[in-house]
Amino acid sequence: MIPFLQTLSLRARLILIYVFILGMGGLITSFIGSLIVNTTLMDQARSKVSHDLNIARMVYEKQLKLIQNSIYIGASGNTIQQTLYANDRNRLLTRLEQIRRDTNLDFISVTDKDGRVIFRITAPDRQGDDVSRIPIISAALNGKTAGGTEILTKAILQNEDEQLAEQALIKIIDTPKAKPTNKTEETSGMVLMAAAPIFGEDGKLLGVLYGGHLLNRNFMIVDRVWDLVYKGEKYHDQDIGTVTIFLDDLRISTNVKTKKGERAIGTRISSEVADAVLTKGVRWTSRAFVVNDWYISEYEPIQNFNGKTIGILYVGLLEKAYTSIRNKVIFTFMIVATLGFFIIVGISYLITRSITKPLSEMVSVTQSIATGDLDRRIVVKSKDEIGQLALSFNKMVASLRKMRAELENWANTLEQKVKERTEELAAMQNTLVQSQRLASLGKMAAGIAHEINNPLGGILVLSSLVLEDLKEEDPHRENLQEVIKQTMRCRDIVKGLLQFSRQEEGKTEYVKVNTMLNSTLSLIEKQALFHNIEIIKNFESNLPDVLGDGSQLQQVFMNIILNAVQAMKEIGVLTINTCHDPKNDMVVIEIADTGTGIPDEIIDRIFDPFFTTKEVGEGTGLGLSIAYGIITKHRGRMTVKSKVGQGSVFTIKIPAVEILKEI
Ligand SMILES: Nc1ncnc2c1ncn2[C@@H]1O[C@H](COP(=O)(O)OP(=O)(O)O)[C@@H](O)[C@H]1O
Numbered sequence: 001m002i003p004f005l006q007t008l009s010l011r012a013r014l015i016l017i018y019v020f021i022l023g024m025g026g027l028i029t030s031f032i033g034s035l036i037v038n039t040t041l042m043d044q045a046r047s048k049v050s051h052d053l054n055i056a057r058m059v060y061e062k063q064l065k066l067i068q069n070s071i072y073i074g075a076s077g078n079t080i081q082q083t084l085y086a087n088d089r090n091r092l093l094t095r096l097e098q099i100r101r102d103t104n105l106d107f108i109s110v111t112d113k114d115g116r117v118i119f120r121i122t123a124p125d126r127q128g129d130d131v132s133r134i135p136i137i138s139a140a141l142n143g144k145t146a147g148g149t150e151i152l153t154k155a156i157l158q159n160e161d162e163q164l165a166e167q168a169l170i171k172i173i174d175t176p177k178a179k180p181t182n183k184t185e186e187t188s189g190m191v192l193m194a195a196a197p198i199f200g201e202d203g204k205l206l207g208v209l210y211g212g213h214l215l216n217r218n219f220m221i222v223d224r225v226w227d228l229v230y231k232g233e234k235y236h237d238q239d240i241g242t243v244t245i246f247l248d249d250l251r252i253s254t255n256v257k258t259k260k261g262e263r264a265i266g267t268r269i270s271s272e273v274a275d276a277v278l279t280k281g282v283r284w285t286s287r288a289f290v291v292n293d294w295y296i297s298e299y300e301p302i303q304n305f306n307g308k309t310i311g312i313l314y315v316g317l318l319e320k321a322y323t324s325i326r327n328k329v330i331f332t333f334m335i336v337a338t339l340g341f342f343i344i345v346g347i348s349y350l351i352t353r354s355i356t357k358p359l360s361e362m363v364s365v366t367q368s369i370a371t372g373d374l375d376r377r378i379v380v381k382s383k384d385e386i387g388q389l390a391l392s393f394n395k396m397v398a399s400l401r402k403m404r405a406e407l408e409n410w411a412n413t414l415e416q417k418v419k420e421r422t423e424e425l426a427a428m429q430n431t432l433v434q435s436q437r438l439a440s441l442g443k444m445a446a447g448i449a450h451e452i453n454n455p456l457g458g459i460l461v462l463s464s465l466v467l468e469d470l471k472e473e474d475p476h477r478e479n480l481q482e483v484i485k486q487t488m489r490c491r492d493i494v495k496g497l498l499q500f501s502r503q504e505e506g507k508t509e510y511v512k513v514n515t516m517l518n519s520t521l522s523l524i525e526k527q528a529l530f531h532n533i534e535i536i537k538n539f540e541s542n543l544p545d546v547l548g549d550g551s552q553l554q555q556v557f558m559n560i561i562l563n564a565v566q567a568m569k570e571i572g573v574l575t576i577n578t579c580h581d582p583k584n585d586m587v588v589i590e591i592a593d594t595g596t597g598i599p600d601e602i603i604d605r606i607f608d609p610f611f612t613t614k615e616v617g618e619g620t621g622l623g624l625s626i627a628y629g630i631i632t633k634h635r636g637r638m639t640v641k642s643k644v645g646q647g648s649v650f651t652i653k654i655p656a657v658e659i660l661k662e663i
């Protein structure tokens, strides 16, 4: 492919190829068509010319035959014989006049047996001249009727008729392309003549009757041919056909016209034709420039009685008439071809558009897609390969779009997930730190509790025994009772410490969190503490169970609820929510209050054992730390969120068990 084609658009290329193929086809057909039209028309013209020349020859020969016949009849009839015997010149004249009229002869004469003229119609007094050297007459003198074309000199013509010599005289007009000549005029005349012997009663030759028809300036033959062949045929007021008789190379009788409209007598034939026809004596066909115009011409030699070429018979067809027909045909052909070309170019334009339009649309859509617009689609109209391509292209864009959406979504959730995991990680870190701290604290507490527990037991037993021994009215009795009370308090604390530090495995059972919360509340809500507390419960009905120790969990809930009520100073709203977190499969319990809230400085320490903000005797600081320990043992987590002056939310999450699975 030519490199520059590749820089063009597909459509331009297709159209170019169409145009190229059509143009080439059109050019070749036009060329061949014109060639065929040209050769056919010109062949036709040439064969017509040839045919016309045959007709011209026939007319010429017929005229000659006519002359010959009437001379023969005249010579062989009795009248001339008798008048010669009787020397009745008047009767002879009448008879000869009759023959001349019938045959339209220019001259008619009688010779004696030696060829001397004894009577001539045109000049009865001029006689005695010898015409025996004229070949036709000499043939007649030998007893044969003869006829043909002859050239008669001015002298012979003058003898026959002065006027004939004048008619024969033709001034030679200088003609381009003709053979150079010194002659300025032609005095001889070309004649169609015939001669017949006149025999006496004894069969002996009395003389010869001869007559002729001068062709110089006589247009009878040429006009008859013209009449016969071309009558009426004209091209722009110009005769289409022309006929000419040449004496040697000179036009002596013609209907070719000069520019002035006169007959072109006196002009000469081109040397080329003269060489072919006059010298070689052959028929010649060509395109020839005659006087003013080009003619399709055919020439034929005219021979005299002895067979010598003495002139030419010519027929020509005006070439313009044929070329104009040819041009018209070719022109129409070209117009039709051009119209067809444009129609087909138009159609190919439409066809290529139907092909390239979806393609260029596809290109534009691809470009938009490249810039990130995945909402565009190609409008599919056709069901062909391009339609299918567009369809699968649309599908591709759709799945691309879906994939991108998924990718974007994934990126978003990834961010969220990272955030969540980070938070979880931080929470776990906290829990870990907390647990470690609590674990070491627990060990220490356990040790202390153990050491204190025995002496406390001793104190309690001994002081109780002493109290029993004391009388009712003993003044020490009250003090001892106080000792026992405080000791019991100590024992409670130590018990709590031991509970916190024991870290022992509790029971393992299915615990229904909602039920557990309700029973916890019913245990404590009757207390005076709760009189001004509004309790709101949002429990999820299908909450899964958790696996663990119910009484331990109850203790957790109790500690948190009591803290909350204490923080609200016995007036406020306590909200308890439960729900299932399907993502982590956890049961979530939220216990919120509208209490004082926890300042940021201490929020990290509230789970520590013995951390309390309450008055001595009111709080031990063990409640949350025990709760924390229990939840951790249940593989759960406990967190707190709080705002000073607004309240606190304690959130407990414990792994759920799918009961259905167990069944
Ligand atoms: N709901 C609450 N609102 C405000 N502060 C609370 C709440 N729960 C616990 N706290 C704080 O945490 C401390 C520790 O609580 P806890 O371990 O139960 O011990 P105690 O209740 O004996 O003080 C409390 O003294 C209190 O300052």
Ligand SMILES: [Mg+2]
Residues within 6 Å of the ligand: 559, 562, 563, 619, 621, 623, 624
């Ligand atoms: Mg408490």
